[in-house]
Structures are given as C-alpha cells and as structure tokens.
Amino acid sequence: MVCSSSLVRLSLTLLLLTGCERKASQPRRALVIAQPRAVESLDPPRNTTAEGAQVVSLLYEPLIRIDGASGRVMPGLAARWSVAPDGRTWTFHLRRGVRFHDGSPFDAKAVVYTIDRLRNSRHPHYHQGYAAWQNIVRNITAIEETGRFTLRLVTKRPFAPFLRNLAIFPLGIVKAQPLDRAISKTVALTPVGTGPYRISSHQRDEVILTRNPHYWGPKANVERLVFRAIKERRQRMLGLQSGTLDVAFGLAPADRPIVQLHPELRLQRGRGDNVAYLAMNTRRAPFDDVRVRRAINHAVDKGLIVKLGFQGLATVAHGALPPSVWAYTSKIKRYSYDPARARRLLGSVGYDPERPLRLYVMSTPRPYFPSPVLVARIIARNLARVGIPITLVVKSHAEHLAAVGRGEHDLCLLGWVGDNGDPDNFLYMLLDRDNARIGSAQNVAFFDHSKVHELLIAARQELNRAQRKELYLRAQQLIAEEAPWVPLAHSEYDVGVRHDIRGLSLSANGIIDFARARF
Template identity: 35%
Template sequence: MNRIILLSTLFSFALVSFPAFASSNLVYCSEGSPESFNPQVTLSGTARNATAPTLYNRLLDFEPGTTKLVPSLATSWEISDDNRSYTFELREDVAFHSTSYFSPSRNMNADDVLFSFNRQLQKSHPYHLVGGGTYQYFQGMGMDKLITKVEKLGDYRVRIELAQPEAPFLSNLAMPFMSILSKEYADQLQREKRKSDIDVRPVGTGPFRFRRYLKGTTIRYRANEGYWQGAPAIDNLVFAITPDASVRYMKLKKGECDLVVYPSPSDIAQIEAQPDMELAEEDGLNIGYLAMNTEKAPFDNVQVRRAIAHALNKQAYIDAVYRGNAEPAINPYPPSMWSYNEDVAQYEYNPEKARELLEKAGYADGFKISLWTLPVSRPYNPNGRKMGEMMQQDLARIGVEVELVSYDWGTYLDKVKRGEHDMVQLGWAGDNGDPDNFLYTLFSCDSVKRGSNNSRYCQPEFESLIKQARRESDFATRERLYRKALRVFSEDVPVIPIAHSKVFRGLSPRVEGYVMDPFDVDNFYLLSVSSER
C-alpha cells in the first residue's frame, strides 16, 4: 500500500457537548418537496437537504464549511500502489435509527456498506430496480463503470476495487448519493414485500430520525439521541415546505420560521436591515444556465446555438432577476474552481450577430420553440418565470418565437431527464469541489443516458479530455486537460452559462452555530437555538 490515512481524530470538531435531551425546536423554511427520502435516487438540492445532512452518513464527509475530506463512518483507509484498491476500516459504534417501523438488532457494519453500494452497482441486486433502477448521480458520474467489486474483508472492513485510477473517487464517496442504508431494514422490507418503503420511510445513521411527511406541507424529524457523534441540540426539526420566496420571508419576519432557504433577491436588503433577522451569504459554487437539446432541430446546429448565446442579455438578467447578487458566467463552473478558463469563446450580447448566424444556419425567418422555465427558486435562478419572460423578449428580437412552459418540480425534472424539452432553464451547485463534478456529471456521453445531461451533449473530443482528466493523478495535468475541455465546450455551446450567484440564508437571531457550506448544504446537526418562543 502506498498510503495509510488515519484521520479519525480530525472529526473531533463535531463531538460537541450539546445536552442529550435539549428541549428545542427549529423550523426550516424549505423551497420544495423532496422527490424521495433516499439520496441514492434523487438529484435535486431540495431532496439533498432533506436527507443527507439529516438522516444519513457516508464513509467520508466534508468538514462543515469547507471542501476538506474528513472521516465519518470510515475511520481510516488505505490506497494501493496502483490507485485501484481502497480498503476502509469502519466505526463499530454506529447504530441505525429506531423508528415506529423498524428496530435494529445490530450496529452498522460492512454488510450495510455492501448493500448500499451494490444496490446501485449490480443490476441483479434485489433492490436495484426498486424505484425504476435509475441512480442519476451514481450512474451519471460513471461509478457503475468505475467500481468493479465491493468486498467484505471483516465485519468492519471493506475493500473497493476500481477498473482504473480515479482522481475524484474519495471526494465522490462523501457526496449524498453514497449514503449508507441499513441492510437489516431492507431484508425486513423484502420479507414483508414492501421494498419500495426503503425510499419513502427512511432508516439511516444520521443525527435525526424521520417521523412523518405531509407532501407539499411539512417534514418532521426527531433528534437521534443515540447519534454516534453525540445527540443534536435540536429536539425537533421541522421542514416547512414554502415554494414562494416572499412567503418564506414573511414567515421569518413573523417568527414562524427560524432558518429560511434562498430568500428572494428583493428581500435581501430588508433582511439585512431588520434587527430581529440575520443574513448569511457566500459566493456560490454554482452555475445557472440555459440548456438547448442538441438532439433536436434546430439545436443540433452549432450556428443556431451560438446565435441564441449572442441574443441573451445576461447582464440584464443579473440586474433584474438576481438584483446584482451574481456575476456573468462564461464557464460551466465559477472562477473559484481550479481550472477555470477565461481563454474560451465568449458570446457578448449582440442581436445583430445573432441574426447573421441564424441566416447562415438557414433560419433567416427564425423559428418557433418552447422554453421551460424553472418552477422553483434556486440560488442559480431565483425567478425562472421572470428570466423566461426576459429571454422570450430577447429571442423575439432575432425572430425566434418562444412559448414559455413549466411544470411542478418533480415532473419538470422527470421530463428533462427524458429529453422532452427544447430549451430548459436549470443549474448546478457543486458537490465535491472538483471540476469533474460539473463536466462529467452534466456533459459526458454517459450522463446523456443517465438523464443528468440536459443538453444531451456528446462530443468525442470533449469526452476524451474529461475522461483523461478524471483518471490522471497529477494535478497540473488534470488542470491542463480541463482547460482544454472548456475551450472545446465553449465552441460547441451546448448550454449558455448565465450566472454564478451568491447564496443566502435568512436566520432568526436565536439560531446559533450556522455555517455556510460551499456545496449549498444546510448542516442542522451544528445548530442550536438560544431559547424557546
């Protein structure tokens, strides 16, 4: 073995001395309903916050507020000399949740790790097809092709074999989709012929236990008093599902919510000015973009895509939609990411140039098309409808007639995954601090099949570059490959990068311990409240 990493002591920052049965409640105003309560089968940030930091743990995690890897369910790991074998030592003191529908008889062990990995990996696994057999993160990031074997070496020892070296592999293990589920619970559900319950009645090892969910209204969690890092300070955690950003602000103002996600840009100044409110902010590791379905005419023509890029007035959107709390994007990830490249094709706002390109492409008289507007408020696009109306006006100036379409969030994601759209507003918040998380997940040929590539873009040169980069261990070589890939991407312009936005949270002053996260995750375990209302 070429490296032995013993990191268990690094996690001591989280072993806080909260009282085990603190009588406190926190209401979190979220922006939407999760698609599922299993992060293996979800893609949205909405579902991520409702599952990964509340209900589950992973082998590794990120130190709160940073991109630094720290141990979680694994205490240490060894990497083989050829970088293709990873051996993990597991914690022996981690209990799964006891709920009204499941009582564990043992602690988390290697069997649970194998179950959680193999459900996504093996098509023959008894749970693989539960929910449809689609694991967009696992498959879209190529983990199904990368991992060749997950082997139990002992009750608390696991080895993972890879088909080839993979530079971002450890970081990927800290992402929500690699959460560890209970095999014992899965076995119980299989005996009871209720396997689908594993995704809707969750059992994890995280700081909170699931209580109940009223769709579109509330999610209720109870503190896991036996949590292996120590009981949370919050006794009851309630997600108040509130899609309208202005309503979230009013709930914060009235004291009905303690923590508000994604306040409207128009409310930011008011939150800052209120003595009984606090504002947390950070430059987001995100991208808002307009994707064009390159499998459909006219967007199979690169001249048309370039014309659309020249027709859109990004700065106007930033001024009106983001209220200035964003910067124009030229790459599909922000300048804070390593390998960011300013030496790429850039498309300034130029309607005359756009009309010339349409004429060259054979569309001098324009065309009719649909544009799907984001139905939820996200940092990368706070108001999809308003941006859609502005895009509609911009495109009308070059002879493109646009019909605006939208759906509820779950339907929107499902239809986009199936490639039913023409143009669609979407975006991405980084999950692990690596460019691979943007480029391979969103724009690889594999991700077309898995449904996370909204432009349906599959280009051989670009594909070769990003695959070389993810197999390369030398940082300078990886950076050079990604910068070259970004130049290819900019020439092809399958999506139009619109903006990198700041990320905000509104808080009650009684909330203590909140830390902004680069991955836009709210870590409720760190929080406490100063007093009851």
C-alpha cells in the same frame, strides 16, 4: 418597622432576581426549521429533493465527507483509504467505535449492505425509488469485507470522481438487515443510521430529530431539530417574523429585503455550486453551425438577465463550472454582449429564418432559476433584435425535462446543481456525448465532440489532481470555442435565520449542517 420593610424589599428583590435569572439562562433547546415541501422519505436514496437531503444528511453519514467551506474531501465513516496502483482497487479503513442509533456497532458489513442494496436491483431490499441514484455506484464491480473494519471496492476503470461520489447523501450508511427475511416496512422506511441526530418522530409534514448522545464525533449543540413542511411562502415568512420559526428555506425574492430590515433576522447566504444556461440543440440547424452558436452568445445580454431575472443574487457565468469548483478557469473565450457583432456573424453565415425557433422553458422556479419565464422573455427579445424570431414553449418542470431530454427543442433553459463539487459532475454529465442519448439526455445541447469526449474520459481516469486540472482546462477551452451553450449565471442561495443562531453554513448544494448550529 423601617427595618422590616427594607427586609421585605430585599427578599422580594432576591426572589424576582432568581426568577428572572432562571428564565434568562434557560437554554433554547430546539430549532424550528421550515422547508417548502415535505421530506420524501427517511431512507436516504429514496430522496431526490433538497428537503429530503437536508434531513437525511443529519441522520446518516457517508464514508466520505466534503468539507462545506473548502469543498475538500474529508474522512467520514471511513477514517482513511488508499488506492492501488491500478487505480481501480480502493481499500477503506473504517472508523472504529462508531455505534448505530440502536446501540449496535458499525462495521464493514453495513457498508457492503448499503452499497449493495443500492447498486443491485435484484437485492432483496432494493427499492425502485433508488433508481435515480444508481449511476453513482454503477461502476463498482466488486465490494468485499476484508476485515471487520476494512473493505475493498473495485471499479471497472480508474475513476477519479469515485471518492466524491461516495460522499453523496444517498450513500449514507444504514445498518445491515438480515437478507433472508423480508424487511419490515418500518425498517425499510426509516433505516438505522449513525449521524449526529436520530429520529424522534416522523409525520407527513413534520420530522423531529433529537441529538444523538452517543455520537462518535463532536456532539450536536442543539437538543432537538423540528423540520416543518410549510408550503405557503407567506406563512414561512410570517413564522420567521413572529419568532415561531428559527430558520426558513425557500424565501421569495420579495421577502428577502424584509428579512434584511428585521433586526432579529438575517439572511444566511451561501455560494451555490450551480449553473443556469441556455442550451442550443446542436443536432439541428441552425445550431449545427458553430458560427450561429457564437452569434447567439454575443446576442444574449447576460448582465441584464442577472439583474432582472436574478435580482442581482447571482454572478454572470462564462462556462459550465462555477468558480467554487477547483477545476474552474477564467482562461477561456468569453463572449461579450454585442448584438451588432452577432448580426454580422449571422449575416456571414447567411442565416435566414424560415420559421421561429422554439425556446423551451419551465414555468416552475428552480434554485438556479428564480424566474425562468422572465429570463426566457429577455432572451427572446435579445434574439429578435438580431433577427432570430423566437416562440416560447412554456411547460411545467417535469414535462420540460422530459421534452428537452427527448431533444424536441431548438433552444432550452436549464440548470444544474452540483452533487459533490467534482468537475466531472458538471462537465461529463452535461456536455459529454455519453449523456446525449435521446430520451434520457442530460446533455441537452446534444453536444458531441470527440476531442472533448477524450479529454473528459481521460480526466475521469486520471487520479492526479494537477493533471486532471490540466485536462479539464483544455476541455473547458474547447467547449467555450464550440459554444454549445450560452452559460448564464451561477446563483447564490439564501436562507432566513434568526440572528442569534450561529454556526450555520450553507454548503454548495444548499444543505446546512445543523449539528454545528448553536445559540
């Protein structure tokens, strides 16, 4: 009797143990990721939001990749490349043995197709949604297949940021479709890619990706990725807390401390290649006078703005380039917060406001501006203190962009998230006269300085990194002297993540490479 009882106990224990073990060792195979809005499209260049970029970059790969940690240019679908001495002719040797998700081989034809349909508005498979990205391929004058795995691209002029432009997600390579017949809607909406994940299902508010078992590179660790659009930030937070979500983008500042206090969650932080700034409209009085612009730079309390308007999750900016960009320099003129000096400067100009100046601000929070109206109010208060009355003009983000693009403002708040970590992407886009055309200006200070222009153009065409850096250093110094902006802050990103998920890193444009995620 004793014997049988202990036997029973033993067998039971074994049974339960194996049961438990199975349960414990069963791998988690899916990550559920919440984003604040739905993915626009699975066709890469039809996306303009971070949400779309995040999903698309797992499905399609560009020729070039920017390393998330170092920010350096790495081989993508192009294994190597070279540029001819003229600086305009680029030869790309493609990676061999890569297959598209449908099993067909990847070759130069797909690259030609991808770039052609984006740059040529008359291409039979062009879509009007591509317009936003045409500028990254505009300077390509010729593209030709020189072999099955080689191709040649020619640019109008030597163009240093060329390689980095090829790394932007809209240039993820898609499988070529026959041009002679109309592309089917399904194919147009979800082209075939080569990435570490492929599409499993796509609904309006949910995209499910599964691991590509034939991926050419190191295969992804996680079997499935579920991207869910959850608009309500409280719902995202609740999902994270209760364990139904593994990753949540777009946390509210108020939710961050809760994530920090939760032992099973953590904040995944990443530096952002971005800048938030106050632009002065240099075409108008009083900002056509550099002394007034300098006075404004002394009048704005950036430290307070970073504390109150960013809750400390940012660093004070002194120039347009974030420190993570290689051409960043600290050797430029810095303007300390000094209202007395600002007043003296304004007094020396004899500036006498006849009307309040208009400060334009968006009501919608942006990645680089968590609370824009608050920042605007602080600035208005700062300027009032040095004798400049301010009227705030608050508009939705879309309207704000349109109005400042037309140059209606005296002052405006705006920011920029770098696409590819190239200094040209900041300095040329935001401060060159080429981009100060009324109506579509990115340079909303309408800063027009011929020496700066010369330097920026030269830097674009200079392929030697050291010499480029020198050119950018001089441009940045000049810009700081001329003070068309009050650079405000470079903010950080953070994402709420379950603590047992590893291998995540936020790249500078806020995208996570989930192919490297593991438990």
